Amino acid sequence: MALVTVQRSPSIGNSPQSSDSGAGGSLDDDDTTKNGRSLSECYFAGKGAAVVLPQHHDRLPPSPAVPALPSAGSDIQYHLQSMFYLLRPEETLKMAVKLESVHAGRTRYLVVVSRLGRQGTEESCLLGIDCNHATTVGLVLKVLADTAITLDGDGGFSVSVCGRQHIFKPVSVQAMWSALQTLHKVSGKAREHNYFLGGLTHDWVSYYEGCITSDRSCLNEWHAMDSLESRRPPSPDSVRHKPIEREETERLIRSTLKEIMMSVDLDEVTSKQVRSKLEESLDVDLGEFKSFIDEEMLVILGQMDEATEIFPQSTWAPSGTRQTSKNSIRTASATS
Numbered sequence: 001m002a003l004v005t006v007q008r009s010p011s012i013g014n015s016p017q018s019s020d021s022g023a024g025g026s027l028d029d030d031d032t033t034k035n036g037r038s039l040s041e042c043y044f045a046g047k048g049a050a051v052v053l054p055q056h057h058d059r060l061p062p063s064p065a066v067p068a069l070p071s072a073g074s075d076i077q078y079h080l081q082s083m084f085y086l087l088r089p090e091e092t093l094k095m096a097v098k099l100e101s102v103h104a105g106r107t108r109y110l111v112v113v114s115r116l117g118r119q120g121t122e123e124s125c126l127l128g129i130d131c132n133h134a135t136t137v138g139l140v141l142k143v144l145a146d147t148a149i150t151l152d153g154d155g156g157f158s159v160s161v162c163g164r165q166h167i168f169k170p171v172s173v174q175a176m177w178s179a180l181q182t183l184h185k186v187s188g189k190a191r192e193h194n195y196f197l198g199g200l201t202h203d204w205v206s207y208y209e210g211c212i213t214s215d216r217s218c219l220n221e222w223h224a225m226d227s228l229e230s231r232r233p234p235s236p237d238s239v240r241h242k243p244i245e246r247e248e249t250e251r252l253i254r255s256t257l258k259e260i261m262m263s264v265d266l267d268e269v270t271s272k273q274v275r276s277k278l279e280e281s282l283d284v285d286l287g288e289f290k291s292f293i294d295e296e297m298l299v300i301l302g303q304m305d306e307a308t309e310i311f312p313q314s315t316w317a318p319s320g321t322r323q324t325s326k327n328s329i330r331t332a333s334a335t336s
Contacts, residue, residue: 048175082135095182124186138214139222153291155271174266
């Protein structure tokens with residue numbers, strides 16, 4: 001991870017929205033000062049994710065002492081800058097994680113955008129942003145009290161809100177960890193303030209709903225669902241006839257998985273690749289343990305990381321589905 005600074009208010013000459021007279025245009029220095037916003041935002045950025053620094057850091061000026069990022073890191077800095085052309089000055093980009101795509105060469109991000117609503121409390125929405133020939137919005141979801149995040153058991157997670165469900169697969173284990181941390185925080189605030197569809201909140205999100213301009217192929221991918229076959233649990237017979245008892249298999253998975261995760265670059269490797277290494281090491285098909293493996297990855301990440309707020313009142317990630325469910329991040333097996 002490295003510290004990057006992104007220009008908050010792009011210059012009129014550089015902004016693709018400069019010809020617009022709407023609220024999406026850039027502000028001059030005086031307007032920015034009046035709105036209490038900094039001219040730049042600071043992020044911790046890796047190769048697949050960027051998370052905004054806490055608010056008391058927002059006003060830090062760009063520092064020449066910040067080390068230059070490698071080319072992959074520069075990509076996300078460039079993409080962050082292009083995303084700011086889509087945002088209005090009163091909104092904050094909290095997090096951006098790069099997602100896998102079924103189309104080669106396509107770049108997609110799941111973005112969390114927040115702002116203070118008319119009630120003086122923080123409101124958030126999720127944007128699906130395509131960064132290809134142009135940077136466009138392809139998906140908009142309000143974060144409401146009924147928002148549920150579910151691990152899909154295949155290296156990703158689904159977000160369900162108001163009967164809509166969308167699946168996201170971050171490009172790396174570290175990117176998924178960053179996404180779940182931020183999603184837990186914003187969905188927790190939505191439950192705390194009981195945001196619901198049709199209430200007095202999130203009226204600002206309609207601006208972004210009107211900005212959906214990604215092409216049809218991109219829109220189809222944002223609304224695609226995994227096949228039912230890939231999410232179907234194994235038959236009882238397939239579990240019954242395994243030569244190794246399930247509890248012992250889980251014990252082997254825990255110990256071997258931690259060794260693997262300590263030896264790989266978590267900014268590069270995907271959950272699927274970790275599972276493949278695990279299957280190769282144990283010489284067994286672990287298809288029926290997909291959800292368990294994803295959950296254990298979060299446990300191990302919590303142990304490798306510093307104390308995190310993704311699972312409050314603990315310096316560890318949850319050790320089981322029960323505690324995970326209390327924090328609205330569930331495994332697929334817990335919801336089936």
